[in-house]
Amino acid sequence: MTSNIHFVSAGAGSGKTYSLTETLEKMLVSGDVLPHQVMATTFTRLAAGELQERVRSKLIASGQLDLANQVEQSLVGTVNSVCGELLKRFAFEAGLPPDLKVIEEDDNALLLNRAMEAALAQSPGLIDAMNAAATRLDVADHLNGLQWRKQVRDIVKEARANNQGTDEVRAQGVASANSLLAHFRKPSTRDLDAQLLDAVKQAYVAIQATREELGDKTKVTTEYIDKLREAIAALGNGRMKWREWYALVDKGPGKKSREHAEAVQLAAAEVDVHPGLREDIEWFTTQLFEIAAQTMHTYQTLKAGKGLIDFVDQEQRVHALLDISAVANTLREEFKVLLVDEFQDTSPIQLALFLKLSRLIDRVIWVGDIKQSIYGFRGSDPTLMNTVVKQVLRDGNVPEILEYSWRSTPALVSYANALFEPAFANSLQRDQVVLKAKRERSAPPENDQQTIIEVWQLAGGRSLALQASALAAGIAQCVASDRQVFDKNLQQWRPIRFGDIAILCAKHSRLRAIAHQLADLQLPLRYKREGLLQTPEGVLAMACLRRMLDPGDTLASAEIHSLWSCEEPEAWIAQRMDFLHGDAPAAAWLEQQPSHPVASIKAERERLPLLTPVEAIRAAIDAGQVRQAVYRWGPDESQAQHRLNNLSALIAHAEDYEARAATFNEPVSALGLVLWLQQLAEDEDDTQADSGSENAVHLVTHHGAKGLEWPLVIAADLEAALKPRVWGLRVVPEQGEMDLNDPLAGRRLEYWCDFSNERSDSTPLLAQIMQSERAQRANQAEREEKKRLLYVSITRARDALVYPLPVNYKIKADSWMSCVDADLLLPTSKQLALPCGTAIPTAVRDFDKDSEVNYASDIFEPQWIRVPDSAPEFLPLRVSPSSLNVLGDNKDDLDTRARQVSTGEVVELGAPIAVQGSGAADVLGSALHAVIANSIATTLAGEQPAAERILGQYGVLERVEVAAAEACAARFSDHIHQRFAPLSIAAEYPLQFVNAQGQQVQGWIDCLLETEDGWVLIDHKTTQVGESGWQAMALHYAAQLACYAQGIEQASGKPVQSSWVHFALAGAMVELVI
Amino acid sequence: MAGSRQHNNHSEIKPLKLALGLKGDGPDPVPFASTLGELVVGPKGFLSLLETQLGVAPNEVPFTRRLIQYLACIEEVNHAGAFYFDSYQADPFSVARKLLQWRDQWYEAGWRGSFTGAVPARLADMAAIETLAATQVASNIGQRMQCVLGLLEQHCTSIESITFLDALQHFPPFWQKLISAVDAQLLAPADLAPLAKPGSDLHALQHYLINNETGALDLRGDNSIVALQSGIAGDSAIPIAAHSNALLAQGKQVALLAEVRAELIDEANTTLYSPRIGLSARSSSRPLFQVLPLALELLWSPLDVRSLMQFLSHPYGPLPQRVRRVLAQSVATAPGIGGEPWNQAIAELLEHSEGNARDKLAASIKYWLQAGRFNPEQGAPCEVLVERGKRVLDWLLGRREAESDNDMRNYYAVAINQVQEFLLAIERLAESGRTLLSRDNVMRLVDDVRGSGAAVSDRNAQLLPGQAPLLVAKHSGAFHCPLQEIIWWDCQASDRVARWPWPAPEQAALQNAGVMLQSEAAQLDWLAQAWLRPILFASERCTLVLHDDTDRHHPVWDRLTANIKGLALHNINSDAAQQFLQLPLQALPARDLPAMKRWWQMPASTPIEARKQESYSSLQNYIYSPYQWLLKYAARIRPGFIEPLNDGGRLRGNLAHHLVEQFFAGHSDIAVIDITSVAAWVDKHLPVLIEQEGATLLTAGRQAECAEFVAGMRRALPALVQHLHDAGVQRVETERLETADFFGGELQGYIDLLAHAASGQEIIVDLKWGGRNYQRKNLREGSYLQLAVYAQLRESQAVSKSGNAQLSYFILRDAQMLSLSHKLFPNAEIIDPDDGGDWQSLWRSFESSWRWRKLQIDKGLFEVTAKGTIDDQRFPLPADALDLQGYHDTFSDYGSLTGWYEQAAEPGDD
């Protein structure tokens, strides 16, 4: 039943996208499959776009233009966008609203917190109890000590990713607690608190005494005394943390006082059998799952109320939807191909979903590489995937294996083969690991012995700063050397540049630290980093926005001035103090200086009532001349560009704010934006720009490097220790055979609370836990995961690899590098001999902070688009004649012709027409216009006029009698025929022309008669006006008519013979002499 | 009777010439010509022209109103078997919107509102709704087309000819039917031929594209077709705007195609002082449209402080701006409503008005800000919501009346319409029996009636006299006549042909019922041609600008790169691009960011005056952070009200102080306080206080923190009283103001808690929320300046009967008392300073430090103790002064004024 699944194993650099494109193109060209019958999921939105683009290009290149155009019709996207499309399509079948808004992952945490609150609100006192237990168990984070909420969130996430229901979740709490407590000995019945308090008090007195006596002023002892003090206070008020017990087990004072601490250590070690610890663990664990279960429930309600859906919901909903036969049938009919890319990164529920879809769709292709499954910490489960793949293959499918590496040089390919074939031998066949090199050379011909792998020994001991300086020296020397890399675009070897290099680090914190040091050494860098609001460009832009919102913010004015002028602070502070002596209000400082940004911001403030938050921040940046200001800081082109990019990043954050508010149906405002950005900065989410266009060394985590490649990769932190995740939340798979129809059955969540704060094995209990089956599994999982991560890292390099290591590093058994054969991994001399017989040129180099560094950055000569000192006078581009000023209001605004208008002949057409009731004058006017126009047209065509229908349609039958309206039209029509004998008549006639200033005038003429001698122009007015007012009223419209007249002459080349205002209701025509 | 009138002469109808294009309703990229009786229209314009000619009232009812009408129809026929039933339960509005769109689409394809014979179930359900909707919902485009078609059978129009800008077969079938029903000459569009100069790349490319060639094509690179690329749209807007204006100045015909984000071009034009092209984005995020939701957000409890701040600082609001500003200031310092700062602010506001106005203002403030609040889940009564809505509406109507500017009036009109629709919707819900609406319901209603908002009203297109304007297109398919230069900015895949959402059997049934849906293939066919027009209609040059911040590039780009060689993509900042764009550049003098330095030397011409009165905090600045003292007190540089909302430790500290103050105000006799009742007192009073002055803690998602704080106070206050009991304290004073002379003038300070023991002994207790280790260290190392200042203040009053006041810190978070060398609190942690000194010696050190600083400041020298500067010990610290070494100020408002480390010299070299 899974026999339609074709599995493609695509090792790193094996041209996966290329092969996918080929496969799709072949299917489309053969006509077996139409573009709209293709469903494909990719890992990122970018990849989805790229796949479509490539297929389209390929089709165009082979002359299939029509097919190429239809590529847009295929359903290609991330798993979630595809699920989203399906849900939209089948919303009614799913019983969902058809336009659910999707919440991004970032917003999940917030909503989950709210859901948790709603859940907790039902059990008063629970929060306090949880807070207290979490404090004792030290389930804390550095921010607010309330980390237990994150644990609840994690349980919820993991449970949902495994498609679990609330009851399942609940049951796992008790089970988790039991599995941990199984390692505990029988609880003690003695009063361990009193015992410890006693010991501590005695030790305190004794050590104080010794301290005085022997003059033990060592820091250790002082610190220890503080510890004891704390312990006395904590034990006294019952707030001693379990971690603090464990800390007392292995902490001690300086040598001279050590003996006094022994009793404390012994008493503290009794914590293992403390009944309170047991109780805390049991209660806390159970409650975590209980709260998680309730939260899952309230979370659903909350989202439903807001019309929201999240990624996991989408997957679960589609998963359920496929059981509805109507949906299954439609999908079966409409789709012929399902393509799953980056298969190894799917979550359990996604996997279940793909298996289900595979039963509906004829041809299924799964592409991926289990070796690159590195998102275990994010919910994907390589073990689960492995099992699925194995079972699918056992059903008789032969996997396709992409056997070539297109990315790396032959030497690197051999190196990776040699390392990873044995390393993966426990789970994979040889051919799933070993690749053949497609590239021809490992080095440019003229530099045949260019090294492929280097170890850089960095001096500096444990000082990160010194090590980083040494690393910088290494990079600088490398760039200055004659090393060549192969340029993919130019298809030739060329000297290496900063932009060719990537440094991969283990953790974000490590990355930040290295970046900080390297930046100090002026090495051009790019990396994903937060702190946008603390950059000078961020500060300046925000100051402009704040100043625009709050004219009283003198701090903002000062920041703007300081950063814009770059003056020494003394100068402007003195100026500010002088200003305070004047009469102007203190906040008006700088407002009066022409062309000062503060002055333009003040002016732009007037527009705030019109601007969206995003527009407001853009306007503030423009008014504050922020772009120029930050660009000129340099200090070099690449950093100047980064500053500009940061401004764009800030605007992008603002766009997120609006989008987020739209999702949650929350109001927005410019102030809301500022508060939100400030919050973003506080949460360290104010990411800076990270643009590939800068020629800079790329810093990225090993995880983040997935999918990318560089000519030279510096893989750092391989000496780091492995960190098996013994504590916390884990998923325990079901043992034995898996049911592919229900791959998630039997998976359990297990949470072990880290009560000792990873104090390894200092007590018997901890030692035993470290020997537990779970700990062993964690160890093994960590090894496997890190091995895969190493595979990913090493295969990022196209031409060369560098391992920076501390001087005199030792290969340790618990280090990351020990996941593979570390002796083979690290060269020790000029050559590395691979088991296959090949020898690759390698090197070991030493660097320290004083190693020679010389790289010249170009002199920075900023340029900017020249802008005139002041704005020229502009006119409105478009003019509408009907909005022209009436004569007399302001003659200067008028065309010269209009100014000389007078009234001429006045013709009475008949009696005034009665109008009943009141209502919008313009509707009645339009109706009469329509009646007149219709009457003229129908008369000429010999048709029946339709006054009644028209008045009815306009809804004014009550207000004017049909006969009266007809008569009104008829008397006008009669009169113009008799009076002007027109050759032709136009009603509602369009006119456009360019006036003397070049403005575009566009309008509709009510009535235009073409006569032998020229045009007669008539404008209907439905103003009710008595005879005495006709002329004055007519003059009101002189500008409009003059404008028409001018345009008609210009457009037709024929003169306007006369112009008239027709007072339709009053029954008169007044000539205007223009 | 009228029809029988005949005239003797032979007048005719003056004929009208139309040009009709699928995108003719948008801006038309054609040099503006003078014409009479000629018109370019798109389908919508065409339809309304016909309506005008046939005397049919244009019937443009807003979608939201039709939505509500349609909703009523569904409501009536809804039943458990209907296919939309479950979805409708979940969200009636979105179901109504979707179904309304469906039937509108069907009508526009020729549906007459019913089916005959058996049809799939969903269609039958739709037809059931339609039995009501056909008459109860205002007409859609399709119905208007039907009506016009009917009239055309009996009436003729004055349209003489229709020139197609897009071939007739590209119009949807039912539109074709309508067009063909007009008795006019139909003129097919001209055949395409390459327009560019033969021999040029552009010519070759046009030839290649027109003939649908797919083989190889080599371009020479003569810049007649150019592709530029930039990371972000915002980055290319300025160069492209400058470039197009430079071309215009040279007298070229230039058209700019911007399908999305066009408003960025006009923002660029504004900064460049170039004429605007009049493109601004419609948005419902404009301030006027946010007044209603902001006002509604105030109805819920607990109050959301951020919403309150936004309401108070918004450019618009039903309360006068002056009033809102004052209140905003109060909320910024004490986040909440009804507390002391709030009441004070209100009192001040009311002071300025009198009588009637005063009452009115008071009532208005009360209504908007202090009306009853409702549980957001259970909901607010419809009447309350309607009342709010009506008040907002009245306010808007008043504003519109007072507004003379036409564009602004339109802006108000949009907002008014939204509020009216909102009211209608609520009334409809109320009619159907809903009495309460939850917050989510209300906000979704607002969303449902919001529509797409409006464009900015002050950004119309401009003309620079003497220069032709930049032509604008919003869709590639809008081009239909040759232009010298076409710039396709932000070339990205923005439109795609959506699949019809109905499965095959339904589509078949629709077809049987005369619904002529345009096939997806046909739509694609037209699009594929339209995409090429920006290139085909350029006679001299076509410039494409691509951005990386888009999901996918435009399909045309694949067409241009698949088999065509020689079309390079230049980064907009590259030399090649710069050369091509020929922008008017000028050197921008480089400037270094202000560097960090340890000392500021103020010019002698700016004397630094002593302050009349110092407080502990100003003195602290004076000694530890002189530059902060300079900025804050001498230069009066202060943050405005947009500080991050008072939050975190400081907020907790403030609340705790107030609570303690309140507690002792009500418990003057310490000895009789029943400690077991204190926790209950906290439970009763703290929540109120939090609402009034610490509402940030009530924000959704922060419940656990709030609970932790309350629990902390519940522990701390009894513990504090216990300490007082233990010490035999009879009476305490809180927030006691002390003023005294000191060597620097006058000194003022508030003592948190002054405890009077039975012995007559005084204890000064400073309350701190947290920082136990830090304060312990301070006591041990003799840097408890704050306590020393208070002790000195007391001392100089000479009221302290039995000698010195004793000093303690009480750490609330840990309920821990830290005492300086005294044993008055028997259960406190007693800390003896390392050097054995007392507070008097600390005060003397302080005096010495003060004099040392004064000498510097008198010379205009201010030490910048900011992080990143290096302490150069320029002035040797007197031996008896406070230890200032290694001091860095961590919490300074002025961090960004002290210079930038990125530019700092090597460490140690100042």
Ligand code: SF4
């Ligand atoms: S290094 Fe990997 S695991 Fe660690 S924080 Fe970064 S992405 Fe997460």
